[in-house]
Amino acid sequence: MNHIASRLDNAVRALCPDIARRVEKRSERRSTEIGLWRELACCVLSSQVSYQLALSATERLSRIGVFSRVYGNDSSSVFHQQIFEALSAPLNVEGRQIRYRFPKTKAAQLSVTRDRIKSADIRLSTLVYCKQNDYEKRRRIMSLVCGFGPKQTSMFLRNASSSYSLAILDRHALRFMNVVGLVSEQEITMSSTLRQYEAIEGRFDRYAVGIGYPTGYVDWAVWIVMRAFHGMGRS
DSSP, rough: OHHHHHOOOHHHHHHHHHHHHHHHHOOOOOOOHHHHHHHOOOOHTTTTSHHHHHHHHHHHHHHTTGGGTTSSSSOHHHHHHHHHHHHOOOOHHHHHHOOOSOHHHHHHHHHHHHHHHTTTTHHHHHHSSSSHHHHHHHHHHHSSSTTTOHHHHHHHHHHHHHSSOOOOOOOOOOOOOOHSSSSHHHHHHHHOOHHHHHHHHHHHHHHHHHHSSSSHHHHHHHHHHHHHHHTOOOO
């Protein structure tokens, strides 16, 4: 392990106890059905845009009552149009008016997801809080949520149910894994199928076991360390 890799590894290991303390203080209350739909939408909307923009878009959808009408009688076309119109107008992001980049695509994804879950005659809360292990939940949710890959689904389960057994392999985690020799440069940029994702996740799991903390604690520590590392101009 080279000097930079050693520094990053040491920083992650040093941060894990603090992450464990943060997790212990978190409430384990279950989200409401509306809260879960809001979280799902935010994860769908955050793909390829900033989190703040996705959050602003989600808040607008919440204000117009989209999530409270998911199981209502609105047709697919009406539901889609409501979301499309809401996402098409400029959004206030930290005092600036910014347009969301993909109103048509994301409106379609959320509308299709709503149709799939209604057709399956199941509630989102049942999917999230059932007794299946998190890997099985991820596969099931990916099959129903249009626009969800393994990373977004893992993030959704983390935020919705405080699941720390799955890794959120974002660009920060993958870059860290590359620096410390867990993945190749090619694996960072390739389009990841669930099978490829789980193979890389397995390497991250083994790294976390070596540190002695759950996978989710370690990838949270990695996220913090790599954001600071990139902020120092060393990306």
